[in-house]
Amino acid sequence: xxxxxxxxxxxxxxxxFLSFVSFSFIKMAPGDPAMSMMKTDEVAVTDExxxxxxxxxxxxxxxxxxxxxxxxxxxxxxxxxxYMTKQPVxxxxxxxxxxTLELTIASLFIMVVVAFxxxxxxxxxxxxxxxxxxxxxxxxxxxxxxxxxxxxFIHLFAVELNLFPSMGMGxxxxxxxPSLTLGLAMAAVYVRILRSSLLNSFGQExxxxxxxxxxxxxxxxxxxxxxxxxxxxxxxxxxxxGSLLGGTVIIEVLFAYPGIGKLVVDAIMKRDYPxxxxxxxxxxxxxxxxxLAVDAxxxxxxPELRIREVKQR
Amino acid sequence: MTRKKGFYIVVLCLITLLSACSSAxxxxxxxGDKEITFLSNFPSDTLDPHLSYTPVRAGxxxxxxxxxxxxxxxxxxxxxxxxxDNGKTWTFTIREDVTFQNGKTLDAKAVKKxxxxxxxxxxSMKSALKLDSVEAEGQTLTVTLQAQVPELPSELVHPNTAxxxxxxxxxEQNPVGTGPFAVASFSPSSKVELKGNADYWDGEPxxxxxxxxxxxxxxxxxxxxxxxxxxxxxxxxxESLDVLKEExxxxxxxVPGIRSxxxxxxxxxxxxxxxxxxxFDLMIDREVVAESTLAGYATAAGGPFSxxxxxxxxxxxxxxxxxxxxxxxxxxVEMKDGKAIKDGEQLSLKxxxxxxxxxxxLMAQILQSNAKELGIDIKIEQAENIDEAMxxxxxxxxxxxxxxxxxxxxxxxxxxxxxxxxxxxxxATGLNDPEITKxxxxxxxxxxxxxxxxxxxxxxxxxNEHALHSFIVHPSNVVAYKDSVKNxxxxxxxxxxxxxxxDVETK
Numbered sequence: 001x002x003x004x005x006x007x008x009x010x011x012x013x014x015x016x017f018l019s020f021v022s023f024s025f026i027k028m029a030p031g032d033p034a035m036s037m038m039k040t041d042e043v044a045v046t047d048e049x050x051x052x053x054x055x056x057x058x059x060x061x062x063x064x065x066x067x068x069x070x071x072x073x074x075x076x077x078x079x080x081x082x083y084m085t086k087q088p089v090x091x092x093x094x095x096x097x098x099x100t101l102e103l104t105i106a107s108l109f110i111m112v113v114v115a116f117x118x119x120x121x122x123x124x125x126x127x128x129x130x131x132x133x134x135x136x137x138x139x140x141x142x143x144x145x146x147x148x149x150x151x152x153f154i155h156l157f158a159v160e161l162n163l164f165p166s167m168g169m170g171x172x173x174x175x176x177x178p179s180l181t182l183g184l185a186m187a188a189v190y191v192r193i194l195r196s197s198l199l200n201s202f203g204q205e206x207x208x209x210x211x212x213x214x215x216x217x218x219x220x221x222x223x224x225x226x227x228x229x230x231x232x233x234x235x236x237x238x239x240x241x242g243s244l245l246g247g248t249v250i251i252e253v254l255f256a257y258p259g260i261g262k263l264v265v266d267a268i269m270k271r272d273y274p275x276x277x278x279x280x281x282x283x284x285x286x287x288x289x290x291x292l293a294v295d296a297x298x299x300x301x302x303p304e305l306r307i308r309e310v311k312q313r
Numbered sequence: 314m315t316r317k318k319g320f321y322i323v324v325l326c327l328i329t330l331l332s333a334c335s336s337a338x339x340x341x342x343x344x345g346d347k348e349i350t351f352l353s354n355f356p357s358d359t360l361d362p363h364l365s366y367t368p369v370r371a372g373x374x375x376x377x378x379x380x381x382x383x384x385x386x387x388x389x390x391x392x393x394x395x396x397x398d399n400g401k402t403w404t405f406t407i408r409e410d411v412t413f414q415n416g417k418t419l420d421a422k423a424v425k426k427x428x429x430x431x432x433x434x435x436x437s438m439k440s441a442l443k444l445d446s447v448e449a450e451g452q453t454l455t456v457t458l459q460a461q462v463p464e465l466p467s468e469l470v471h472p473n474t475a476x477x478x479x480x481x482x483x484x485e486q487n488p489v490g491t492g493p494f495a496v497a498s499f500s501p502s503s504k505v506e507l508k509g510n511a512d513y514w515d516g517e518p519x520x521x522x523x524x525x526x527x528x529x530x531x532x533x534x535x536x537x538x539x540x541x542x543x544x545x546x547x548x549x550x551x552e553s554l555d556v557l558k559e560e561x562x563x564x565x566x567x568v569p570g571i572r573s574x575x576x577x578x579x580x581x582x583x584x585x586x587x588x589x590x591x592x593f594d595l596m597i598d599r600e601v602v603a604e605s606t607l608a609g610y611a612t613a614a615g616g617p618f619s620x621x622x623x624x625x626x627x628x629x630x631x632x633x634x635x636x637x638x639x640x641x642x643x644x645x646v647e648m649k650d651g652k653a654i655k656d657g658e659q660l661s662l663k664x665x666x667x668x669x670x671x672x673x674x675l676m677a678q679i680l681q682s683n684a685k686e687l688g689i690d691i692k693i694e695q696a697e698n699i700d701e702a703m704x705x706x707x708x709x710x711x712x713x714x715x716x717x718x719x720x721x722x723x724x725x726x727x728x729x730x731x732x733x734x735x736x737x738x739x740x741a742t743g744l745n746d747p748e749i750t751k752x753x754x755x756x757x758x759x760x761x762x763x764x765x766x767x768x769x770x771x772x773x774x775x776x777n778e779h780a781l782h783s784f785i786v787h788p789s790n791v792v793a794y795k796d797s798v799k800n801x802x803x804x805x806x807x808x809x810x811x812x813x814x815x816d817v818e819t820k
Contacts, residue, residue: 030701030705031698031701031705035700035701035737037436037437038436038437038440039437040437040700040730040737041700041716041717042437042471042717042720042726043437043438043440043441043471043726044440044441044725044726044728044729044730044736045437045440045441045730045736045737046440046729046735046736046737047735047736047737047740048735049440050737053436082358084358084364085358085359085361085364085485086359086361086364086434086485087358087359087485092358095501096501147530150533151532151533151536154533154536154540155536158536158537158540158542159536159539159540162540162541165540165542166533166536166537166540166542167526167528167533167537167542168503168504168526168542169500169503170500253528253529253530254528254530254533255528255533256356256503256526256527256528256529256530256533257503258356258500258501258502258503262356262502263358263502269697269698
């Protein structure tokens with residue numbers, strides 16, 4: 001219980017710090033949304049009108065005053081309205097979050113389906129043709145840019161084979177090509193990590209002991225070696241999950257998949273401060289939660305950690 | 314064994330769920346209906362017509378005045394307008410027998426509420442329309458402005474002045490307009506599904522349904538057309554056009570656009586000297602720029618306004634490095650050992666550019682290469698936001714820029730933005746030319762359309778004569794579509810996309 005309260009307190013302090021730092025940085029960057037809001041590239045606007053708008057929006061006030069006003073809204077769970085769409089920031093972000101979550105889950109699923117068997121086989125059949133093939137896959141996956149891979153998949157699966165829609169969202173078919181593009185690129189990294197982690201496990205004493213006890217090969221592999229090898233994979237999994245939830249702009253643009261990444265890049269371009277601030281806050285919470293989950297999962301897959309902690313007590 | 318069973322059950326559930334998803338997406342289609350999918354490059358987060366162009370483009374909402382394909386104003390929801398006091402007070406007659414998609418009748422009162430909402434929601438419309446008070450009686454709308462706005466009818470072409478039923482609740486997701494299509498569903502930045510409005514005042518639309526989708530990647534748009542996910546694609550990648558045309562079932566439409574790509578000179582630099590500007594104006598081969606940066610889908614610019622506009626100045630701009638050299642010499646530049654020396658140092662200039670329009674950095678490179686032949690060193694700097702960079706930095710000399718100089722068929726926007734004190738381009742470039750400002754002032758005090766056009770031509774000539782800016786090319790609008798699509802018109806203004814006449818051949 002004590003541990004949980006401590007973690008929550010840490011989370012609140014971290015979020016306060018994050019919000020202040022991000023707020024200050026955003027405001028210190030040159031420019032503001034006044035020109036975008038006024039659509040200066042199509043409507044004749046005078047400098048005077050621009051300054052008046054800046055005044056109305058409070059941009060001329062000191063940063064700490066602006067931050068305090070934002071915080072007052074925050075305590076009422078009001079993140080403000082987007083300058084561009086005039087919609088509440090919370091709604092805008094939550095509207096995009098499901099699409100990003102779907103894409104994240106589907107991509108990770110594809111990554112697991114590809115990387116786990118391939119990485120395991122590469123380790124088991126080390127230095128065989130299969131291992132070389134997995135090395136080639138990893139090399140290609142790391143060097144092929146995802147937008148190019150995406151275009152190739154669209155050409156193959158949508159234009160030539162007509163199996164999946166080339167863009168948009170709405171059904172699982174729409175999700176297939178973007179998640180395949182993201183999943184395969186990620187799988188390339190995981191294949192190598194899992195392979196080397198497994199090879200490391202194979203050399204451990206407890207594997208030899210398990211074999212000596214006469215356990216079957218699958219049991220030794222799945223219950224002992226594989227489980228032990230998951231630790232580095234989980235660590236990177238947490239990072240991948242964070243970056244996927246943060247948005248994958250290139251893929252979102254290519255497949256016209258309206259996720260959170262495109263929303264925030266547009267917001268940055270147009271200096272839509274409330275959206276940027278809301279996004280940073282939301283991501284802060286998500287990343288903290290992911291880190292907590294990763295910590296917890298260490299204990300699950302690695303009994304040694306649990307035992308060590310009990311001993312320390 | 315039980316574990317295995319559980320696994321199979323989970324897999325079975327997943328397959329059932331996925332197949333349910335896929336069949337659900339097809340249930341809305343009815344046999345024999347005429348339907349079209351339009352794919353554009355301008356995503357929309359909101360359907361609020363006062364913030365987004367999409368509702369007008371998708372035929373949901375309409376404006377009081379429209380701009381036709383000759384780029385002339387014509388009545389739309391207003392049948393006529395006049396001002397008796399040089400543009401301070403305007404009277405509009407609202408079209409009769411027009412109903413909103415919810416059955417309500419369009420009258421001056423509904424227009425008043427919509428216009429008042431527009432200036433309340435949109436800061437840009439507030440400053441463009443300068444509304445003071447609006448009075449409505451029957452079908453007559455009287456608008457009093459805070460200042461003279463002789464170009465008000467042209468401002469009312471702006472899609473953000475579109476008329477919406479302001480009493481409806483969900484304008485951001487489901488605006489109710491008077492157009493040929495009503496919203497069926499909207500997914501922000503993804504798609505708008507539309508249904509034909511059988512009671513449309515100008516005749517029933519040919520299509521039963523339409524989908525308006527977005528994709529910002531030009532290559533992906535072309536592929537969507539090839540795969541059959543779209544029927545009409547706006548601006549496919551230029552390099553993919555030949556491939557698309559090779560498919561017998563796809564047509565491409567190339568229409569001259571009204572956008573201008575230009576070089577802006579910073580008047581706080583060496584370009585204060587007219588001879589320097591004239592020299593650089595001669596350093597660009599506009600035909601080469603059109604060919605190499607826009608694959609030939611552009612026309613060489615002879616001034617600020619596209620030749621499609623009634624007030625364009627059809628000058629031919631020369632590319633002449635020898636003449637450029639002479640102007641440089643007049644500006645005090647000496648040629649020594651192949652280097653252009655000014656004030657004892659090699660002439661070294663900074664060009665600001667930005668990547669949002671990929672042809673602009675290329676345009677800067679062409680200038681860089683031509684200037685090098687004359688011994689001028691040019692450094693190219695990419696700005697994330699060009700407007701911000703120009704306004705906040707002092708050390709730039711030139712900037713590549715792209716602008717709709719007459720977005721609503723009138724020159725006043727550009728004249729005010731670039732040539733009058735307070736205009737954002739005027740302030741950013743530090744331009745100071747009392748003569749052109751005088752023309753802009755005259756334009757702001759002239760209501761009569763022909764007089765306005767004459768003033769715009771006069772301004773163009775002055776701009777060209779003194780090389781205040783160098784206009785390079787006008788990119789074309791390119792649209793590719795299936796040959797089953799009928800009555801497609803590529804709008805020069807880019808405001809009108811889905812129309813009542815648009816049709817599709819059903820198989």
